[in-house]
Amino acid sequence: MSMTLDIFDYEDIQLIPNRCVIQSRSEADTSVILGKHSFKLPVVPANMQTIIDEKIAEMLAREGYFYIMHRFEPEKRIAFVERMQKEGLISSISVGVKAEERKFVKQLAEKALVPDYVTIDIAHGHADSVIDMIQLIKRVMPSTFVIAGNVGTPEAVRDLERAGADATKVGIGPGKVCITKVKTGFGTGGWQLAAVKWCAKAASKPIIADGGIRTHGDIAKSIRMGATMVMIGSLFAAHEESPGETIEIDGKLFKEYFGSASEYQKGEHKNVEGKKILLPHKGSLKSTLKEMQEDLQSAISYAGGRDIESLRKVDYVVVKNSIWNGDSI
């Protein structure tokens, strides 16, 4: 097979502006539809233990944002889904693929406790185990929207879609606390945006671009390359509400952010593919979400449109490592 693939990442791309048709950025509509629901932003905080907890999940659901609860306190998931559904909020959880996770899915179905969204969250999502899990969920809870991942190739997207996935999550190793690329030699780190484009071309259902987002502008770039939604860890870490531990160093506050495959998550040093970092304490999560929305509204105005769809058609240039040009925010 011969293939020509343009290789670039977020910092190598600039989108080209079009004539503006709105009077104010506040007119730009940043909402997105995923499954049966519409959300305020095409952005979801990573389903990681230092990024989201039940309190944040509830806040996001109430405020109209998409969320995916992590799977690292498995025993709490049934009560969580029950509570969210009782309160009329969207229920969105994660599962793995091991035997106890299959049992858990069957338990949900037996209780007729069907989450709106279930994300199958494992490192190497192009796997028989994931295909089996998609098929199980679709058999016992057909109305659940299944997100499967993570993958990094069109073949994987097609296989998971064929198995019944409603969306696939793209990104092997581009994450801020990821060490997969150095531990295994594999991944989309350094060319994640090109991988999103490559996978999106093969997809017939939504793609979620996962990992490597470092600036708000990267959200618009992901959408341009075919993503419906963007999953973000590091930009959502270290907020007032964030679950990670707060640490004071020389009078400055930091918060921890660790990988789901790190020893801090696993409690042992086995198959470690993640690390822990400390990030300067940020303000409130709500203020970051507000700024993200304003920046995306501005991006839509540069695209010459009124909504997210306008970002999908803009021209772009590849200018290697150009955007920082020695600057920082």
Ligand SMILES: NC(=O)C1=CN([C@@H]2O[C@H](COP(=O)(O)OP(=O)(O)OC[C@H]3O[C@@H](n4cnc5c(N)ncnc54)[C@H](OP(=O)(O)O)[C@@H]3O)[C@@H](O)[C@H]2O)C=CC1
């Ligand atoms: N997006 C990314 O780039 C990455 C994300 N992660 C995150 O880390 C967390 C832990 O992931 P993961 O270790 O998959 O979860 P689990 O430890 O729950 O593993 C899931 C199952 O898949 C098996 N498995 C895991 N990796 C492989 C592999 N490379 N080949 C064959 N079987 C495999 C495991 O068996 P066994 O452990 O015995 O092999 C286990 O049975 C997840 O939240 C994931 O999203 C981790 C790495 C990369």
Ligand SMILES: Nc1nc2c(ncn2[C@@H]2O[C@H](COP(=O)(O)O)[C@@H](O)[C@H]2O)c(=O)[nH]1
């Ligand atoms: N290789 C690993 N990837 C991980 C791990 N834990 C989470 N992740 C992935 O990173 C993104 C978040 O990326 P960011 O650049 O926005 O910080 C997350 O959604 C996972 O897909 C890990 O331990 N190893």
